[in-house]
Amino acid sequence: MELHFTKMHGAGNDFIVIDGIHQDLSNMSRAQWRYLADRQFGIGADQILLIEKPTRPDAEFKYRIINHDGSEVEQCGNGSRCFVRFVREKNLTDKKQISVEVAHTLLVLSEKDHGLVEVNMGAPVLDLPLIPFHPSGLESRVTADTINYLLPTKEGSFWVTPVSMGNPHAVQIVDALDKAPVLLTGPLIEHHPSFPARVNAGFMQIIDRNTIHLRVFERGSGETLSCGTGACAAVVAGILQGVLDSPVSVHTKGGELLIEWQYANDGKNASVMMTGPAETVFEGKISVPDL
Numbered sequence: 396m397e398l399h400f401t402k403m404h405g406a407g408n409d410f411i412v413i414d415g416i417h418q419d420l421s422n423m424s425r426a427q428w429r430y431l432a433d434r435q436f437g438i439g440a441d442q443i444l445l446i447e448k449p450t451r452p453d454a455e456f457k458y459r460i461i462n463h464d465g466s467e468v469e470q471c472g473n474g475s476r477c478f479v480r481f482v483r484e485k486n487l488t489d490k491k492q493i494s495v496e497v498a499h500t501l502l503v504l505s506e507k508d509h510g511l512v513e514v515n516m517g518a519p520v521l522d523l524p525l526i527p528f529h530p531s532g533l534e535s536r537v538t539a540d541t542i543n544y545l546l547p548t549k550e551g552s553f554w555v556t557p558v559s560m561g562n563p564h565a566v567q568i569v570d571a572l573d574k575a576p577v578l579l580t581g582p583l584i585e586h587h588p589s590f591p592a593r594v595n596a597g598f599m600q601i602i603d604r605n606t607i608h609l610r611v612f613e614r615g616s617g618e619t620l621s622c623g624t625g626a627c628a629a630v631v632a633g634i635l636q637g638v639l640d641s642p643v644s645v646h647t648k649g650g651e652l653l654i655e656w657q658y659a660n661d662g663k664n665a666s667v668m669m670t671g672p673a674e675t676v677f678e679g680k681i682s683v684p685d686l
């Protein structure tokens with residue numbers, strides 16, 4: 396089958412964005428999704444964003460997120476900004492604020508000046524079974540307003556803070572990000588049995604109380620140049636541990652994101668606000684083989 400797509404990125408986290416409203420992609424297999432995301436045999440991307448008609452009355456659109464490995468997931472921060480840019484450029488809506496259904500949540504997205512996009516990512520989920528995270532048998536320690544867990548792997552043990560932004564994250568603080576063994580330990584954390592749905596492994600270096608450097612080994616995609624939900628999770632973890640204050644500038648290999656979480660005023664149910672770039676790179680069409 397032939398399909399039209401738009402290649403986009405949000406701070407270097409790259410996407411294949413597909414209009415599934417005007418194209419019928421209901422029969423795509425996981426192997427075909429993997430083919431599209433493959434950087435040698437297909438178009439190449441960290442994730443695929445598939446835009447569909449909503450299933451709930453308060454949403455204008457729905458979008459689905461498929462990782463590089465073909466796994467479908469619950470949330471994508473950088474992708475949500477590219478979604479806004481896409482529907483604007485395609486004139487699919489003229490609304491200033493766009494409500495979109497993503498897995499089990501409703502995101503409210505709006506464009507800001509200077510080509511940036513702001514997303515209300517909702518409140519973090521910290522209830523361990525909902526992350527999901529099973530701490531049984533793990534050493535733990537209280538750190539300010541949260542609990543860290545010592546995750547043992549064959550390459551050492553790492554203190555992590557479990558946080559969900561709709562998708563699961565394990566955030567650790569490192570002293571020197573450029574020396575952190577992200578590619579060695581990231582996969583071990585991603586597949587750790589304490590995270591039954593796997594997990595995105597975040598590595599953050601605290602620069603000051605309003606600045607971090609961040610690398611994320613993403614579930615289903617490996618290390619990406621930037622991870623929006625990972626930036627949100629890292630800031631939540633840092634604020635709960637008493638080492639960060641909102642707003643936080645998150646520096647990633649692919650660019651800068653601004654994350655705000657008014658925990659001090661509104662507690663753990665405060666929404667996380669993410670602001671960052673979204674770029675269209677090129678449009679194309681591709682013939683997808685039966686796989």
Ligand SMILES: N[C@H](CCC[C@H](N)C(=O)O)C(=O)O
Pocket residue numbers: 408441442460462468469470471472473474562563595613614615616619621622623624625
């Ligand atoms: N790999 C993630 C999904 C993409 C998230 C990331 N690209 C973002 O910008 O939030 C997961 O499996 O939960």
